[in-house]
Amino acid sequence: MNEPLVQIAMTxxxxxxxxxxxxxxLLSDFLRERAGAPGVxxxxxxxxxxxxTIVVDGVAVRACLMLAVQAxxxxxxTIASLPVLEGTVTEGTGLTPLQQAFRDHHxxxxxxxxxxxLVSSAKFLAAHRAPTRAQIxxxxxxxxxxxxxxxxxxxxxxxxxQ
Amino acid sequence: xxPAAFRxxxxxxxxxxxxxxxxxxxxxxxxxxxxxxxxxxxxxxxRPSLIIDIxxxxxxxxxxxxxxxxxxxxxxxxxxxxxxxxxxxEVPGLAAALAWVANPVIRQRGTxxxxxxxxxxxxxxxxxxxxxxxxFIVRHADGEDILPAPAxxxxxxxxxxxxxxxxxxxxxxxxxxxxxxVARRDGHVPVxxxxxxxxxxxxxxxxxxxxxxxxxxxxxxxxxxxxxPGLPAIAELADALRDDLTGPVYSDTYSSARYRLEVAPVVSxxxxxxxxxxxxxx
Numbered sequence: 001m002n003e004p005l006v007q008i009a010m011t012x013x014x015x016x017x018x019x020x021x022x023x024x025x026l027l028s029d030f031l032r033e034r035a036g037a038p039g040v041x042x043x044x045x046x047x048x049x050x051x052x053t054i055v056v057d058g059v060a061v062r063a064c065l066m067l068a069v070q071a072x073x074x075x076x077x078t079i080a081s082l083p084v085l086e087g088t089v090t091e092g093t094g095l096t097p098l099q100q101a102f103r104d105h106h107x108x109x110x111x112x113x114x115x116x117x118l119v120s121s122a123k124f125l126a127a128h129r130a131p132t133r134a135q136i137x138x139x140x141x142x143x144x145x146x147x148x149x150x151x152x153x154x155x156x157x158x159x160x161x162q
Numbered sequence: 163x164x165p166a167a168f169r170x171x172x173x174x175x176x177x178x179x180x181x182x183x184x185x186x187x188x189x190x191x192x193x194x195x196x197x198x199x200x201x202x203x204x205x206x207x208x209r210p211s212l213i214i215d216i217x218x219x220x221x222x223x224x225x226x227x228x229x230x231x232x233x234x235x236x237x238x239x240x241x242x243x244x245x246x247x248x249x250x251x252e253v254p255g256l257a258a259a260l261a262w263v264a265n266p267v268i269r270q271r272g273t274x275x276x277x278x279x280x281x282x283x284x285x286x287x288x289x290x291x292x293x294x295x296x297x298f299i300v301r302h303a304d305g306e307d308i309l310p311a312p313a314x315x316x317x318x319x320x321x322x323x324x325x326x327x328x329x330x331x332x333x334x335x336x337x338x339x340x341x342x343x344v345a346r347r348d349g350h351v352p353v354x355x356x357x358x359x360x361x362x363x364x365x366x367x368x369x370x371x372x373x374x375x376x377x378x379x380x381x382x383x384x385x386x387x388x389x390x391p392g393l394p395a396i397a398e399l400a401d402a403l404r405d406d407l408t409g410p411v412y413s414d415t416y417s418s419a420r421y422r423l424e425v426a427p428v429v430s431x432x433x434x435x436x437x438x439x440x441x442x443x444x
């Protein structure tokens with residue numbers, strides 16, 4: 001099939017970017033291969049695991065369920081924008097509060113799911129100042145972690161609330 | 163996997179989108195939230211040759227209060243509807259069901275209308291739309307129709323090839339609502355889900371995952387209303403369910419028809435318990 005290329009432009013982690021892409025090019029692949037954002041982790045590739053979660057125009061989305069052409073004109077934030085999403089970093093370590101909490105609570109092992117978890121948790125905590133445990137679990141439903149058993153991830157998120 | 167090749171268009175108006183649908187027929191698919199369509203395209207279960215991205219059509223993202231209905235445009239996201247105070251007050255059954263759909267990130271992108279149009283056999287919302295008497299505003303080349311939910315969600319799995327659902331209308335009906343489901347994993351498509359709502363003597367029950375399409379269950383609803391504020395026994399609900407079945411019981415690789423029939427009355431009783439616990443003690 002004839003696949004005409006489409007001209008797109010977007011801002012990725014603060015840097016403007018333009019490219020010509022095939023319509024079927026997934027935003028997740030575009031960010032990794034063409035936008036210098038390898039922190040967008042692709043695991044399942046069809047919206048189940050949450051590893052590729054990013055923020056597009058202020059909303060957390062699965063990068064693998066969006067086409068690159070759909071992000072034309074958008075502001076995209078990946079894990080590299082976490083300090084911006086959380087609005088603060090700890091002096092000395094340079095870690096954000098969520099990163100520090102994940103580290104303190106051993107909330108990761110292999111770390112593949114972590115960028116997506118951190119990005120969507122940052123958005124979740126910005127939207128819910130005092131989430132219930134049920135809300136935290138609903139939020140974590142969107143993320144698969146094969147190493148941690150989730151207990152430490154829940155503990156890390158709850159520690160940031162205190 | 164990655165999607166097969168397609169052409170991409172981004173119409174600026176409903177008229178333009180409908181023109182594209184008419185010209186391209188069933189080879190074209192509308193893309194709204196993409197949370198069902200994109201996974202199917204990635205696995206190549208869907209191979210449209212034209213994607214019509216409706217996300218930038220203005221005016222389709224509103225939840226409006228009409229005299230008898232709540233009108234939702236095709237770009238109203240599930241999370242937006244879930245947290246809408248209007249929806250919680252006027253269509254509480256929809257809000258109760260939405261809380262069980264996927265997870266917040268998917269719901270922020272996925273639309274209510276898109277979920278209905280996809281009409282998955284076990285999906286929560288098509289059954290809810292049937293039981294609550296939702297209607298669709300459908301735009302085609304010659305104008306606009308208002309179709310009742312069974313016209314789109316009853317017989318077939320996929321909707322119209324040459325027309326676009328621009329809005330869904332939910333009858334305004336403040337009521338008590340309870341929703342429950344069993345799923346193989348929280349946030350996944352349920353095996354069986356049940357919604358129970360009660361407004362005075364008017365009880366509605368919606369079941370998903372039992373027949374090929376969502377089921378409205380007037381018999382089970384009568385059993386629940388009759389026992390209120392108590393609860394009918396599982397066996398009584400199982401008897402009522404047999405009267406409500408409209409076709410063969412659905413099965414898939416993981417859950418047999420027998421299991422679905424056995425679990426549906428249990429799930430419905432739990433939904434009824436959640437509903438009554440919001441009105442008063444059982």
